[in-house]
Amino acid sequence: xxxxxxxxxxxxxxxxxxxxxxxxxxxxxxxxxxxxxxxxxxxxxxxxxxxxxxxxxxxxxxxxxxxxxxxxxxxxxxxxxxxxxxxxxxxxxxxxxxxxxxxxxxxxxxxxxxxxxxxxxxxxxxxxxxxxxxxxxxxxxxxxxxxxxxxxxxxxxxxxxxxxxxxxxxxxxxxxxxxxxxxxxxxxxxxxxxxxxxxxxxxxxxxxxxxxxxxxxxxxxxxxxxxxxxxxxxxxxxxxxxxxxxxxxxxxxxxxxxxxxxxxxxxxxxxxxxxxxxxxxxxxxxxxxxxxxxxxxxxxxxxxxxxxxxxxxxxxxxxxxxxxxxxxxxxxxxxxxxxxxxxxxxxxxxxxxxxxxxxxxxxxxxxxxxxxxxxxxxxxxxxxxxxxxxxxxxxxxxxxxxxxxxxxxxxxxxxxxxxxxxxxxxxx
Amino acid sequence: xxxxxxxxxxxxxxxxxxxxxxxxxxxxxxxxxxxxxxxxxxxxxxxxxxxxxxxxxxxxxxxxxxxxxxxxxxxxxxxxxxxxxxxxxxxxxxxxxxxxxxxxxxxxxxxxxxxxxxxxxxxxxxxxxxxxxxxxxxxxxxxxxxxxxxxxxxxxxxxxxxxxxxxxxxxxxxxxxxxxxxxxxxxxxxxxxxxxxxxxxxxxxxxxxxxxxxxxxxxxxxxxxxxxxxxxxxxxxxxxxxxxxxxxxxxxxxxxxxxxxxxxxxxxxxxxxxxxxxxxxxxxxxxxxxxxxxxxxxxxxxxxxxxxxxxxxxxxxxxxxxxxxxxxxxxxxxxxxxxxxxxxxxxxxxxxxxxxxxxxxxxxxxxxxxxxxxxxxxxxxxxxxxxxxxxxxxxxxxxxxxxxxxxxxxxxxxxxxxxxxxxxxxxxxxxxxxx
Numbered sequence: 001x002x003x004x005x006x007x008x009x010x011x012x013x014x015x016x017x018x019x020x021x022x023x024x025x026x027x028x029x030x031x032x033x034x035x036x037x038x039x040x041x042x043x044x045x046x047x048x049x050x051x052x053x054x055x056x057x058x059x060x061x062x063x064x065x066x067x068x069x070x071x072x073x074x075x076x077x078x079x080x081x082x083x084x085x086x087x088x089x090x091x092x093x094x095x096x097x098x099x100x101x102x103x104x105x106x107x108x109x110x111x112x113x114x115x116x117x118x119x120x121x122x123x124x125x126x127x128x129x130x131x132x133x134x135x136x137x138x139x140x141x142x143x144x145x146x147x148x149x150x151x152x153x154x155x156x157x158x159x160x161x162x163x164x165x166x167x168x169x170x171x172x173x174x175x176x177x178x179x180x181x182x183x184x185x186x187x188x189x190x191x192x193x194x195x196x197x198x199x200x201x202x203x204x205x206x207x208x209x210x211x212x213x214x215x216x217x218x219x220x221x222x223x224x225x226x227x228x229x230x231x232x233x234x235x236x237x238x239x240x241x242x243x244x245x246x247x248x249x250x251x252x253x254x255x256x257x258x259x260x261x262x263x264x265x266x267x268x269x270x271x272x273x274x275x276x277x278x279x280x281x282x283x284x285x286x287x288x289x290x291x292x293x294x295x296x297x298x299x300x301x302x303x304x305x306x307x308x309x310x311x312x313x314x315x316x317x318x319x320x321x322x323x324x325x326x327x328x329x330x331x332x333x334x335x336x337x338x339x340x341x342x343x344x345x346x347x348x349x350x351x352x353x354x355x356x357x358x359x360x361x362x363x364x365x366x367x368x369x370x371x372x373x374x375x376x377x378x379x380x381x382x383x384x385x386x387x388x389x390x391x392x393x394x395x396x397x398x399x400x401x402x403x404x405x406x407x408x409x410x411x412x413x414x415x416x417x418x419x420x421x422x423x424x425x426x427x428x
Numbered sequence: 429x430x431x432x433x434x435x436x437x438x439x440x441x442x443x444x445x446x447x448x449x450x451x452x453x454x455x456x457x458x459x460x461x462x463x464x465x466x467x468x469x470x471x472x473x474x475x476x477x478x479x480x481x482x483x484x485x486x487x488x489x490x491x492x493x494x495x496x497x498x499x500x501x502x503x504x505x506x507x508x509x510x511x512x513x514x515x516x517x518x519x520x521x522x523x524x525x526x527x528x529x530x531x532x533x534x535x536x537x538x539x540x541x542x543x544x545x546x547x548x549x550x551x552x553x554x555x556x557x558x559x560x561x562x563x564x565x566x567x568x569x570x571x572x573x574x575x576x577x578x579x580x581x582x583x584x585x586x587x588x589x590x591x592x593x594x595x596x597x598x599x600x601x602x603x604x605x606x607x608x609x610x611x612x613x614x615x616x617x618x619x620x621x622x623x624x625x626x627x628x629x630x631x632x633x634x635x636x637x638x639x640x641x642x643x644x645x646x647x648x649x650x651x652x653x654x655x656x657x658x659x660x661x662x663x664x665x666x667x668x669x670x671x672x673x674x675x676x677x678x679x680x681x682x683x684x685x686x687x688x689x690x691x692x693x694x695x696x697x698x699x700x701x702x703x704x705x706x707x708x709x710x711x712x713x714x715x716x717x718x719x720x721x722x723x724x725x726x727x728x729x730x731x732x733x734x735x736x737x738x739x740x741x742x743x744x745x746x747x748x749x750x751x752x753x754x755x756x757x758x759x760x761x762x763x764x765x766x767x768x769x770x771x772x773x774x775x776x777x778x779x780x781x782x783x784x785x786x787x788x789x790x791x792x793x794x795x796x797x798x799x800x801x802x803x804x805x806x807x808x809x810x811x812x813x814x815x816x817x818x819x820x821x822x823x824x825x826x827x828x829x830x831x832x833x834x835x836x837x838x839x840x841x842x843x844x845x846x847x848x849x850x851x852x853x854x855x856x857x858x859x860x861x862x863x
Contacts, residue, residue: 006593008620008852014569015444028852109570113591129591131571138443139538140562160438160542160560189437420435420457 007035007061009114009128017187018108018134018180019369019407021080024065026114026128029057036073036121037065039083040111047097049372051075051087054118063114072118075397083112084134084370085400096378096389099371104183105143107133134370136180138187143179146193151215153195154179155222156186162224165231165255165418166191168216172236172261173198173277174379184368185233188411190418191225192233193218197241198274198382208272212245216252228255229418231319235260236332236364239323241273243341246317256320256417258410260366261329262337265305266312280304281381294376294391302333305340314341315348322355322413324406326362330393334364357409359402363394369404436464438543438559444536446618447565447611448802448840450509453494455543458486465502465544466494467552468512470537472528478516478805480504483547501547504830512541513565514833516805520550525811525822528804533614534574536564567611569618574610577624580648583631585610586624586656587617593658596665596689596851598623599649603670604814606630612667615801619844621851622659624649628675628706629815640707646675647685663851665690665752667843670765670797674700674709677745680752690850691750692843694757695797697770698745698777699734710816723763727809727824731766737773747774748781755788755846757839759795763826767797790842792835796827802837 008027016022024037038052053070055063066080075082089097101108113129115121137143140159146152154177158164167190169182175198182194195215220227232254234242239259244266246257267276280301288296304310323341325334338356345354359366365374379390394402435457445451458464467481482499484492495509504511518526530537542557568574571590578584585608589595598621600613606629613623626649628641654661666688668676673696679686682702700709719732738744747754756774758767771789778784792799798807812823827835 006591006595008848009591010620013442013445013449014618015564015566016442020442107570111571125592127592130569131590133444133570135444138562139564140540159540159562161556161558187443415437415457419437 006128007114009112009130011112011130011132014130015107015133015135017138018136018184018371022132023080024083024112026055026057026063027061029061029063031057031059031061033057033061034116034118035063035127036115036118037063037083038113038115038121038126039087040113041087041099041108043099044102047093047099048090049087049099050090051083051085052121053079053082081370081404084110085372085403086396087372096376098374098377100178101136101180102178104136104179107135110134136183136187141183141186143183146218148218149214151195151211151218153177153193153215154182155219156183156192156194157222157224158186158189158191162191163226164189164191164224165229165414166219166222166225167193167230167414167418168212168219168232168254169194170197170232170234170238170241172238173281175382181233181368185414188414190414191219191222198237198277208274209244209249212241213249213251216245216254220252230254231256231258231414231418233258235366236263237273237277239263240265240276243312243314243317244273246319246321247312247314254319256322256413257317258322258324258413260324260406261332261334261364262323262325262341263332263334264312264314264337264341265301265310267304267310278383281383284381290391292376293389295388296330296391298330298333301331302336305333305337311340311344313344315344315350317345317350317353320353320355320413320417321345322357322410324357324366324410325359326364326366326394326399326402327358327360328362328393328395329364330391331364355413357406359398359406361395361398362402363399364392365394366399366406367403369407370400371403373399436543436558438466438541438561440541440561440563443561444564444566446569447537447567447615450495451563452509453512453541455484455486455492456490458490458492460486460488460490462486462490462545463547464492464558465546465548466492466512467542467544467548467557468516469540469542469552470516470528473531476522476526477519478528479519479552480512480515480517481548481552482508482511502549510803510837513539513803514805514836515829525809527798527807527810529609530567530611533567533611536566539563539565567614567618572614572617574614577649577652578632579652581631581633582645582649582652583608583627583633584624584649584652585613586622586653587614588622588658589617589620593622594660595620595622595658596663596847597621597653597656597659597661598847598851599646599653599664599666600625601628601666601668601672601675603672604629604816605812606815612801616667616844616847621665621847622653622656624653629671640705640710642705643678643683646679647683650679650683650686663689665692665847665851667692667694668696669694669799670696673697675706677747678702680754681745681747681749688752690753690755690847692755692757692846694799694839695759695762695765695767697734697765697767698747698774699737699743699770700745702742702745714816723824725809725822727822729763729824731763735766735769737766737769744773744777747777748783750778750783750786753786753788753846753850755843756790757799757843758789758791759797759799759827759832759835760791760793761795761826761828762797763824764797788846790839792831792839794828794831795835796832797825798827799832799836799839802840803833804836806832
């Protein structure tokens with residue numbers, strides 16, 4: 001009849017930025033006791049995501065997720081952050097889901113719980129559970145909607161007097177306005193503009209280039225931004241924009257560029273990024289579809305870029321450039337792109353500006369650390385409104401390691417070029 | 429504009445922490461060997477501003493790590509990881525007698541930490557910092573729920589940890605200033621204890637009827653806690669500070685209803701008329717009012733009111749009859765209560781009765797009366813309005829800031845371990861028999 005006192009579960013810190021690690025500790029268990037530690041998140045679009053690891057307590061009754069081995073579950077081995085990066089939709093969910101936070105002003109809420117046993121752990125109520133918050137925005141960051149000079153996006157400004165370096169942040173062909181990476185970059189001290197840019201109604205390339213240049217200048221001219229320290233950060237189609245601006249803009253000069261899942265596809269002059277993208281998607285009926293009905297765009301992309309007249313003149317890039325790619329990218333030939341860029345920059349004597357990271361068994365969607373891995377997700381093709389299941393590639397564990405490693409290296413690249421560039425040494 | 433200044437990068441990790449969590453304040457990319465001031469600024473709910481600052485010198489890599497490097501001046505010196513919080517004091521020009529206490533614990537304490545060029549000591553408002561970050565300090569962990577309690581005429585607030593429970597319970601009492609003080613209970617709930625903060629001097633029922641609560645009030649609180657479906661009714665402890673200690677010891681020893689698994693008594697005494705109600709105990713203190721002393725600054729010293737420790741057993745809680753573990757926390761420079769003398773007497777009484785194995789005394793030289801959760805700024809004196817006297821007085825609490833702050837940190841850690849051991853511990857094979 002006496003009630004039982006449960007084990008003590010703690011997650012430290014209980015509130016953290018999404019790229020910060022936490023320590024999950026279970027205490028007060030019986031010694032040598034099998035438990036499952038589980039994470040559960042209910043997303044903004046109301047899907048449940050979970051991860052779990054099977055553990056056995058030591059003889060002081062402790063399970064330390066940072067120190068102990070998981071014997072099975074959605075991850076195995078010693079994985080302090082496995083409860084986040086190995087998350088996937090709970091059994092029974094519809095296929096092709098992707099987890100992306102739209103409202104960055106609130107944290108991602110994750111419930112971490114500890115359950116008795118391994119097999120069938122879900123059959124009983126948890127022994128203990130705690131809630132942890134994962135934030136994209138550090139305290140004190142200002143979020144400002146931008147709707148000026150035709151440019152639409154969201155600007156994030158770090159706390160403090162500044163001035164700060166700036167970043168133009170762009171996602172890929174899925175379109176829309178995704179703020180989370182820009183918010184996270186602001187949490188690291190950069191005034192970041194998340195740009196809504198995939199307009200299929202843009203009339204001409206010149207006008208479109210003007211759109212990006214205007215966006216860049218909005219950052220550059222901001223009173224809290226160091227005007228000669230503004231870079232560009234793009235993923236997939238966004239990296240194509242970054243390359244295009246670095247090569248062809250006569251108005252703006254980025255201080256450095258980061259291209260994740262690199263793209264340098266630039267056919268005949270006079271076409272906008274959007275129309276180029278449309279052009280590519282129209283050819284994709286040729287794309288292979290695997291047994292799981294997942295569409296592989298990579299080979300079609302490879303065909304496009306083997307024609308040298310379809311490539312941006314990357315030899316003209318004059319700023320430090322970081323290319324981050326996954327070797328198992330099934331969506332675009334990003335590794336081949338990077339090799340091509342290296343060759344062309346070398347021929348132009350610009351190789352010293354280039355850094356490349358290529359991660360084995362890593363796919364196209366290289367997100368901030370501890371984000372779940374999405375091997376294939378539903379994608380709506382703008383022109384046809386068709387919904388396909390796109391294969392991005394990657395194997396979960398190596399892809400997650402790549403996300404963690406690349407983010408650290410990206411931050412260090414940005415810190416070096418935007419916070420303490422060569423001009424510092426000249427002053428001393 | 430000197431561009432090299434803008435390279436200075438300041439970070440505080442975690443940027444959102446619990447009030448008792450440590451943080452790491454790091455400066456990078458400063459000019460090697462440069463002199464910098466790191467300053468914390470906080471504006472509390474009543475509008476007063478508090479500041480703390482340390483003077484540092486960047487090393488050869490241009491780095492300053494507050495947890496490893498010494499401050500050579502400011503409101504704290506030496507290697508003090510949390511000095512920017514515990515050495516907070518009102519900014520120059522503030523009125524005297526202030527004390528920092530958060531009322532609304534559902535929002536965080538917001539602190540701005542900035543770095544300035546040079547070793548600055550004043551006029552910060554007119555200086556432009558090189559960098560600044562915002563830091564949040566929370567009493568409530570995510571998922572902790574606050575439930576107001578009015579049942580049985582109580583004025584209380586219950587804080588439940590997140591999760592299914594059941595959780596051990598805690599009754600939390602403060603001292604003579606009255607009010608419903610919630611922050612410690614909220615923080616303890618963040619550590620897994622279902623904690624009920626109780627107002628027993630200015631409770632709604634007292635304000636309405638003009639009558640002090642009787643002993644049943646506390647037993648009602650105990651019952652409400654015990655019967656809560658998410659509370660483990662057989663594992664309830666009580667924690668009291670100052671006058672809260674008087675209530676805690678009385679209930680622990682004499683109540684037929686309250687059966688505590690543990691008791692924590694901070695800065696208090698066992699001296700009281702043993703059969704007394706709250707009202708009678710207060711009157712007993714008032715009777716000795718002429719023993720009040722004053723410091724040179726005219727601050728009120730009340731520690732003598734209960735001295736000398738009486739030998740008459742009817743004037744002391746009979747701690748020899750205590751059946752649960754007791755943790756006493758004593759500041760040896762307590763100017764408000766004779767907590768050190770009382771602790772010694774309690775020790776003797778328990779040794780004579782043969783139950784001293786239940787007693788742990790934590791005694792801190794140069795710590796004062798207000799032994800609060802860690803990193804709470806030390807108030808050596810502050811204005812106080814008690815329920816007994818109408819006007820505000822400047823009360824001397826005692827303590828020297830550095831030692832008092834260390835005592836708070838150490839006592840809290842030991843208190844949480846003590847509570848864990850007595851409320852969560854005692855694992856035996858049958859405790860998991862339902863699994």
